[in-house]
Amino acid sequence: MPRLEQICENFTPDNTTRDFRLWCTTYPSPVFPVSVLQNGVKMTIEPPKGLKANLTGSFSTPPIADEGFLDSCGKGVLFRKLLFSLCLFHALLQERRLFGPLGWNIPYGFNASDLEISIQQLRMFLDENESVPFAALKYCVGACNYGGRVTDAKDRRTLNSILDRFFNDGVVAVDNFSLSESGIYTIPPSAETLEDFLAWIEALPLVAEPEIFGFHENANITKDAKETNTLFATILLTEGGGSSGGASSNADDAITSTATEILNKVPAEFDIEAARVKYPVRRDESMNTVLVQELGKFNNLTKLIKSSLISVIRACKGEVVMTGELEKFGHALEIGAIPSAWKTKSYPSFKSCAAYVADLLARLEFFGTWLEDKPPNSYWISAFFFSHAFFTASKQNLARKDAIPIDALGFRYEMVPPAASAEPPTVGVYGYGLFFEAARWDGDAKLLKDSYPKVLFSPAPLMLFEPKKIDRICHPPGCYSCPVYKTGDRRGVLATTGHSTNFIMDILVPSDKPESHWIQRGTALLSQLD
16 A cells, blocks of 8 residues: 555645546545645545445555566455455445435545455465455454454444445355346456456446445435535535624524524423323333423523523524524524534534424423323333433333333334224333334335335334233244334434433344345434434
8 A cells, every 4th residue: 555655745736626626536545534734735534435446446555456467366266356346345435424324324534544454364264264254354354353443333333234245255255246236246257357346347337326235226316415414514614693783684694583483482381290290200110200291391492592592583683692602593593403512401403493393392282291190001112301311211111010021021013003002001101203214114015125216214113012021922923123213313422321312222123134235225213213
């Protein structure tokens, strides 16, 4: 691998950006991304964009481009097949970042050094063993070289699932082995020289279809939407802060109007004392405690919303000083974003301000009905600030009733028709309000199916969460362990459990396809949409 000084030794301030981008294509970055200072110019080198360009870069740089390297292994044919498969695997991991949370919950900086050490290990393992030691290779590549960067448990599952597709017996035993469903991406059947590989890569499509990544065709829409949102967010950041007096007056009027409208919609706080009287702490009903805790959190949020709206209205009228914090608050209302001040006491949300307020009012109505009437037959899972407490309480009722340690309990999941919620279940709870991303539920077949074209999200059915002893839970074969997240971003702070704080739980969903199919598609359940 050439050092950065070698890559950039001829770079001067007179070179154009286009010249430098061409060098970046020829020499993939050994660190992703990396900033270097050369002749007083700071440059950031990133991997070539596109699967084809990434493969070309891998086969155009050392060690693969070194003379005689392709023949340096005693098992030349096997080595060349697995080498191409490994390079395609490397390119695929880097390109999945473009698809946002569908690709990785957390974007990782996989780089050329990961590929280089994997190539050296591949050659060493082939030279030292009569047969291909796939288990050892997968461990070194998937758990150490690339997996060492992965911090999210679900991302690690995705990486290993992809690796299984590129490191298997078919790659070495079948000529022209297909690495994608369409058959476009295959192992070169007779490539022996570097020129053969480059010619094979040159014949690949310039733009890679989502199927090579394991995605549904809808993934292109997700990728384009992500890029568009990033562009508009960047444009908003470049918006100037200065304005004329007339424009400022118009902005103040718009902020006042928006703030007043929201203020009139937000209801009064819940009566916590009345809630504690009606739903006291009881050993046999842990859900009472969850309700009171949720009402307290929503009271804190609504108090903050009201006080901040009143303050910004008074500031726009000139009754109080327009501080920098209030100015940022008003600007957020003006562009339709959730004010950052609200996020300190709010549940996670990436909605616009109008959609956030509508969602908040719906949650308040759900808990208000529960408080005034009785516990619902089915629960809106998305309404809870802390849904983990809701699921824990549903298990705790059974644990206390039957004197079972709560750690010994799990959930049996069942998709049920909407009519089932006419009465509450004997054991457990009914839950609704989740959405499938990158999949849909087929109510007739009662199986998880691929999404319809151009339909990114589909509602999940009513679900029964039945707590049972873990050793007695029986699910039908072929279920997909589908992760449930609070938001579509899927990313959160890494908790001590090894999961993201955005992660809620895994739900087993019946499927007639292998689990790897849904893992590589990035299929998940979301409690709310953006």
